[in-house]
Amino acid sequence: MAHIIVVGNEKGGAGKSTVSMHVATALVRQGHKVGTMDLDLRQRSFARFVENRRAYIDRTGVDLPIPDFLELPQVSEADLKPGENIHDQRLSVAIAELEKDKDFILIDCPGSHTRLSQIAHTLADTLITPLNDSFIDFDLLARHDGATGKILGPSVYSEMVWQARQMRAQAGLKPIDWVVLRNRLGAQQMHNKRKMGEALQNLSRRIGFRVAPGFSERVIFRELFPNGLTLLDLRETGVTSLNISNVAARQELRDLMTALRLPSTEMAA
Structure with missing residues (x-):
């Protein structure tokens, strides 16, 4: 069976689509068969990333590896069983199609709570949650007291992940490997970075995730998107x-792929 990677949180602007494209492309470059989906049916940032990449390849003739992308299929309500949710069926049909010949399936979720996102989390072998390195985004994982730093309770997103874990346990599936990425790390504000790091490590022990380094704030990521490019494509595109x-x-990407501990992967230098 394919190893399913879900990239999700419930806040926009944390770099989910950038992380998704780079992880998927890195896996393809390693020789893996990778299928992808975008469950953000409104913004479709990841889908547009893939479309931009195809357009760049067609326009320039540069032979770049590209993950397979599957649009979420339409399902007739007439085909549903009594009590079956149409969104569950759409996702189930898509996963069944991709699992025929894929080593990895990567699912990019929207920055909001949806039924599709909720079900996708229950399918995750690896869950990647990009998080801007700020206490503004820390609220995504837990409610905390700003004066004392005390954790007051889990966030609604953390509760959703807990429910997904419970469903997997009941189905006899292996536990979700939850990885929280510290994205948009800045060179300044060292005091805030230290406090954020301590808070994440303390919380990770309480609710069960691993902390990994993500991507720093860099102009290049905004420059790559219009052509659907990644950091791994620079030399092939004339840089x-x-x-x-x-x-x-590029080193951050290598560190990220190592930290994910995905099966049968080894990031080239």
Whole structure:
């Protein structure tokens, strides 16, 4: 069976689509068969990333590896069993199609709570939650007292992940490996970074996730999106000399892929 990677949180602007495209492309470059889906049916940022990549390949003739992308199929209500949810069926049909010949399936979820996102989380072997390195986004995982730093309780998103874990346990499936990425790390504000790091490590022990380094705030990510490119494509697209920022960004991607501990993966230098 394919290893299912879900990229999700319930806040926009945390870099889910950027992470999704880079992880999917890195896996394809390693020789894996990768299928992808975008469950954000309104914004479709990841879907547009893939479309931009195809357009770039067609326009330039540059042979770049690209993950397979599957639009969520339509399902007739007449085909549903009594009590069956149409969104559950649409996702089930898509997963069944991709699992025929894929090593990995990557699902990019919307930055809001939807039925599709909720069900996708129950399917996750690996759950990646990008988080802007700020206490504003810390609320995504838990409610905390700003004065004392005390954790007051889990967030609605953490509760959803807990429910997904319970459903998997009842079905006899292996536990979700939940990885929280510290995205948009800045070079400044060292005091805030330290406090954020301590808070995440303390919370990780309470609700069961691993903390991993994500991507720093870099202009290059905004420049790559219109052409559907990733950090791994720079030399093939004519960038013969990488600047220090680009080299550092590629190292961040290597560190991320190592931290995910996905089966049968090894990030090339």
